[in-house]
Amino acid sequence: YLLANGLLRAVSITLNDLYFENSANKILLDPIALASGVVLGVIATIIAAALPARTAADSPFIDALHRTSNSIRGSNAKLIYFVGGALVFFVAASLILNGLVSVQSGFVAIACLLLGSACLCVPSLYLLTYLFHRKYFKLTTKLLFEKIGLRSARLSLSRTGPACAALMIASATAIGIGVMVASFRVSVVDWLQTSLRADYYLSANFSLAQSSIGITPQTKNLLAEIPGIDALSTVTRSRTIVDDGAGLSTQARLSAFELNPKARKAFVFLDQRNFDWKRWRDHDALIITEPIAYHHGYRRNDKLYLNTPSGKREFTVLGVYKDYASEQGS
Numbered sequence: 001y002l003l004a005n006g007l008l009r010a011v012s013i014t015l016n017d018l019y020f021e022n023s024a025n026k027i028l029l030d031p032i033a034l035a036s037g038v039v040l041g042v043i044a045t046i047i048a049a050a051l052p053a054r055t056a057a058d059s060p061f062i063d064a065l066h067r068t069s070n071s072i073r074g075s076n077a078k079l080i081y082f083v084g085g086a087l088v089f090f091v092a093a094s095l096i097l098n099g100l101v102s103v104q105s106g107f108v109a110i111a112c113l114l115l116g117s118a119c120l121c122v123p124s125l126y127l128l129t130y131l132f133h134r135k136y137f138k139l140t141t142k143l144l145f146e147k148i149g150l151r152s153a154r155l156s157l158s159r160t161g162p163a164c165a166a167l168m169i170a171s172a173t174a175i176g177i178g179v180m181v182a183s184f185r186v187s188v189v190d191w192l193q194t195s196l197r198a199d200y201y202l203s204a205n206f207s208l209a210q211s212s213i214g215i216t217p218q219t220k221n222l223l224a225e226i227p228g229i230d231a232l233s234t235v236t237r238s239r240t241i242v243d244d245g246a247g248l249s250t251q252a253r254l255s256a257f258e259l260n261p262k263a264r265k266a267f268v269f270l271d272q273r274n275f276d277w278k279r280w281r282d283h284d285a286l287i288i289t290e291p292i293a294y295h296h297g298y299r300r301n302d303k304l305y306l307n308t309p310s311g312k313r314e315f316t317v318l319g320v321y322k323d324y325a326s327e328q329g330s
Contacts, residue, residue, distance in 0.1 A: 241307045
């Protein structure tokens with residue numbers, strides 16, 4: 001509840017500063033929902049523990065130890081099955097990642113990697129405890145509780161194995177989410193610092209009732225005459241129909257740039273360092289963002305056809321650059 005309140009406050013401030021006035025500032029919890037959660041949790045725990053508890057209570061102590069030792073010997077002999085299962089999951093993940101690229105296939109591949117790693121927990125735990133028990137205690141003081149702990153972990157793989165696998169998956173998930181969020185944040189910050197190179201940005205008037213008025217050449221000349229203005233760059237945005245030449249057409253965002261040398265440094269291309277800006281300016285050529293290249297499979301040197309006022313014209317893709325302004329790309 002405290003964590004939700006803190007997160008809600010942070011998100012509300014962000015929405016108020018960037019988008020619109022937001023009135024949501026308090027978490028409302030239903031007492032019935034809280035009570036139901038507590039009751040269901042207790043009931044589920046009792047049901048899950050009832051059968052094992054009754055079985056343990058009705059079993060003579062000697063018989064329980066005897067069955068445990070037999071199951072231990074059986075589980076030790078089946079470690080090869082865990083290794084085989086891990087190999088199967090890893091091979092499946094490799095085949096999925098090398099096949100069709102999609103969000104769904106990525107999730108399936110991650111699930112295979114997690115299951116394969118979970119299968120390796122049991123033989124890894126057995127091997128590590130065996131090595132520590134045989135090698136470690138020959139070099140250090142043989143503390144009784146450490147020796148018992150290692151032997152118990154190795155002789156109770158049916159319990160310690162799943163516990164270690166669950167801990168491994170939970171830890172990997174926490175680390176993975178942390179790395180993912182940090183990667184997103186660093187990537188966006190780096191992109192903003194690279195892209196926003198000007199001191200001021202001027203946008204044309206825009207309303208839902210009418211189209212954008214646009215900045216006229218006269219306005220641009222007036223801006224250039226202001227003392228302290230070193231250079232200007234302009235961009236006109238619109239939408240157009242893109243045809244890849246194979247009969248597949250899609251609507252895309254179109255941006256027409258007039259860039260000064262400093263503004264060109266805001267474009268970070270994926271597969272090239274020295275971009276041919278002269279060819280881009282003087283010929284029927286275009287550059288595309290990474291999202292649209294990913295979604296539609298466009299690459300450098302591809303031929304794309306755009307609808308223009310003078311009809312459909314052919315353009316050559318000169319480069320793919322990083323951009324996070326649009327999910328669909330432009």
